[in-house]
Amino acid sequence: VQLVESGGGLVQPGGSLRLSCAASGFTFIGYVMSWYRQAPGKERELVARISSSGSSTMYADAVKGRFTISRDNAKNTVYLQMDTLKPEDTAVYSCYAWKFGIDYWGQGTQVTVSS
Numbered sequence: 001v002q003l004v005e006s007g008g009g010l011v012q013p014g015g016s017l018r019l020s021c022a023a024s025g026f027t028f029i030g031y032v033m034s035w036y037r038q039a040p041g042k043e044r045e046l047v048a049r050i051s052s053s054g055s056s057t058m059y060a061d062a063v064k065g066r067f068t069i070s071r072d073n074a075k076n077t078v079y080l081q082m083d084t085l086k087p088e089d090t091a092v093y094s095c096y097a098w099k100f101g102i103d104y105w106g107q108g109t110q111v112t113v114s115s
Helices: none
Strands: 002-006 007-012 017-024 032-036 043-048 057-059 065-071 077-082 090-100 102-105 110-111
Touching: 002 065, 002 077, 002 090, 007 102, 017 032, 017 090, 032 077, 043 065, 043 077
Parallel strands: 007 110
Antiparallel strands: 002 017, 017 077, 032 043, 032 090, 043 057, 065 077, 090 102, 090 110
16 A cells, blocks of 8 residues: 655745645545645644545635645545645645545655745
C-alpha cells in the first residue's frame, strides 16, 4: 500500500499550488480521502475531505473558499488545489485514506508560503 504526495514547494503569498496524492495497493474507490497538515510546533489538522464517490466535500474554516479537494478514481489520485496561499498555510501536507477502520497515511509534502 502506498500513498505518494507530490506538488509541494515554495510559493509566495497569494500564489497557488496543486498537490497530488497517488494511491496504490488498495481499492481506492472505496475510501474516503482527506488532506491533513501539520505546521512546526502545532498539532496535525484536517484540511479537506472528499467522499469515496467525490460527490461530497468538506473543508476546514481556515481554507474554505481558497482550497479545493477533488479525486479521479480512474487514476487513483486525490488532489488539493490551493489558491490565495497565506504564510499560515505553511506545513507538511499529508493525504489519508479511510474505510471502516482501515486507514493509510502518505509521507507528506512540504508547502512553504513565504516572500
